[in-house]
Amino acid sequence: MMAGLSRTVFTGGVVAPRTSVLGLFRVSKVAGPVSKCSRVKTLVTSAAQKNTNTEYVIVGGGNAAGYAAKAFVENGAAEGKVCIVAKENVAPYERPALTKAYLFPVDKSPARLPGFHTSVGGGGERQTPDWYKEKGIEVLYGTEVTGLDIDKQSLTTSSGDTISYNKLIIATGCTASRLPEKIGGSLRGVHYIRDVADADQLVAALQSAKKVVVIGGGYIGLEVSAAVSAWKLDVTVVFPEQHVMPRLFTPTIAAHYEELYKKNNVKIIKEVSVVKLKSGANGEVDGVELTDGTTLDADLVVVGVGARPVVAPFLDAGLKSEAGAIEVDGMFNTSSPGVYAIGDVAAFPLKIYDRRTRVEHVDHARKSATHCVESLVKGKTEAYDYLPFFYSRVFEAPGSERKVWWQFYGDNVGECVEVGNFDPKYAAFWIESGRVKGVFLESGSAEEFALLPKLARQQPAIDIPALKSADSVETALQIAQEALGKQKVATV
Numbered sequence: 001m002m003a004g005l006s007r008t009v010f011t012g013g014v015v016a017p018r019t020s021v022l023g024l025f026r027v028s029k030v031a032g033p034v035s036k037c038s039r040v041k042t043l044v045t046s047a048a049q050k051n052t053n054t055e056y057v058i059v060g061g062g063n064a065a066g067y068a069a070k071a072f073v074e075n076g077a078a079e080g081k082v083c084i085v086a087k088e089n090v091a092p093y094e095r096p097a098l099t100k101a102y103l104f105p106v107d108k109s110p111a112r113l114p115g116f117h118t119s120v121g122g123g124g125e126r127q128t129p130d131w132y133k134e135k136g137i138e139v140l141y142g143t144e145v146t147g148l149d150i151d152k153q154s155l156t157t158s159s160g161d162t163i164s165y166n167k168l169i170i171a172t173g174c175t176a177s178r179l180p181e182k183i184g185g186s187l188r189g190v191h192y193i194r195d196v197a198d199a200d201q202l203v204a205a206l207q208s209a210k211k212v213v214v215i216g217g218g219y220i221g222l223e224v225s226a227a228v229s230a231w232k233l234d235v236t237v238v239f240p241e242q243h244v245m246p247r248l249f250t251p252t253i254a255a256h257y258e259e260l261y262k263k264n265n266v267k268i269i270k271e272v273s274v275v276k277l278k279s280g281a282n283g284e285v286d287g288v289e290l291t292d293g294t295t296l297d298a299d300l301v302v303v304g305v306g307a308r309p310v311v312a313p314f315l316d317a318g319l320k321s322e323a324g325a326i327e328v329d330g331m332f333n334t335s336s337p338g339v340y341a342i343g344d345v346a347a348f349p350l351k352i353y354d355r356r357t358r359v360e361h362v363d364h365a366r367k368s369a370t371h372c373v374e375s376l377v378k379g380k381t382e383a384y385d386y387l388p389f390f391y392s393r394v395f396e397a398p399g400s401e402r403k404v405w406w407q408f409y410g411d412n413v414g415e416c417v418e419v420g421n422f423d424p425k426y427a428a429f430w431i432e433s434g435r436v437k438g439v440f441l442e443s444g445s446a447e448e449f450a451l452l453p454k455l456a457r458q459q460p461a462i463d464i465p466a467l468k469s470a471d472s473v474e475t476a477l478q479i480a481q482e483a484l485g486k487q488k489v490a491t492v
Ligand SMILES: Cc1cc2nc3c(=O)[nH]c(=O)nc-3n(C[C@H](O)[C@H](O)[C@H](O)COP(=O)(O)OP(=O)(O)OC[C@H]3O[C@@H](n4cnc5c(N)ncnc54)[C@H](O)[C@@H]3O)c2cc1C
Pocket: 001, 059, 060, 061, 062, 063, 064, 065, 085, 086, 087, 088, 094, 095, 096, 097, 098, 099, 143, 144, 145, 146, 171, 172, 173, 174, 193, 194, 195, 219, 220, 310, 312, 313, 342, 343, 344, 345, 359, 360, 361, 362, 363, 365, 391, 392, 393
């Protein structure tokens, strides 16, 4: 999610002050561009060099890396030129699946690789390991980069190999924040979910689990608890805020979702933090002690309390950092010429709101990857102009009585006008100085969802009294559509 030089919105166990979903620490001025790529040294390859393709080296192997590979192929710049260095042992995949269809019970056709390799989420060809081979892209699987030497234009790996690059794209994403070991954060039975190996361990543990406690009322907590509810286990979600998704949802929006979770037998305990994860006689977690003095029985705990950008070893090598991430300009240049950062790990200028931010969202991973590659190989010169977008889909397992699917575009600032009864639709419009700034929609049609980015991007003046008296989501969207139309007429 978005972290306006801020903490991630993927929180759960940390109380965050109420603020825009776009983040806590606003920076009023967009920093000047980081120096542009101008110096590219002649590569000197060493005998111990591990990679064959040296022109563009991508460190990562996640969502952004997969979409960067796609963009290199689409621009005819992949074959023999691109190398992906991936810590995971699998080709890039659509990470959001891990807390959605991947967690369906085994009898409900859970998603498994190779089904969700990139770029299926972005509407592209499925990039299996063979796809990379066919396109002449080298992928070094199971390879962790541990060192960067900017002067030598080389990376080192945990096994001591050297990787040379001409241009380097850092796409290392985030790592799940952990609860401290001293309060039981590393006990057996305590799960964190960032990659497919974590998801496999969780699925294996769910087979014999009875009482599941999910820590965190943000994205991860809500998606995991909704998925686990289909396993018919005893599930409780705990978090310190007043309602779920506090950075984005209003109390009313949150109340609708909380009600739905309760109907699905997911218990919710708010405004409590974890004091300790308790260990049973066998060394496995057997309880969660809370600040209200109660202890919940648990044989499986899933922690979803946010994530941190993976910046080592790049900051140590001298790249400029920003709020714990790698600082880039609107073309994804870092402070070092020829080195770029994209996806979750990059702090970039959010042009539309004239401030800087970091985003933990797959839409940004895809778009930042494409933009960076196009600037590298096509000479694209326009700065990245991202429109914040968040979505979630839960309770989608086959047989679910009520699936939910929401999208949000823009910024949740100003007055919020909410319309609908959540049966199934619901809409919310954030309005500042008479103009639409952010818009949320649950259970819209494809056509209705398509209206949201237009509203958030164009920020039309809207008839607030009419919106407030709208008797249905459809009517409210019609009013918004008319506002867009009037804005168009005014600008023609
Ligand atoms: C469980 C889960 C569910 C999510 N659900 C949603 C959702 O519903 N919607 C949404 O928009 N976003 C969602 N997100 C966020 C989204 O997946 C991320 O924003 C996106 O994956 C970021 O892409 P990335 O390439 O920057 O990082 P990642 O996809 O995390 O990829 C980074 C890769 O780099 C590798 N790596 C790290 N360090 C090194 C190193 N030193 N050497 C080599 N490789 C390294 C990692 O192993 C990883 O494979 C979810 C995230 C998670 C974890």
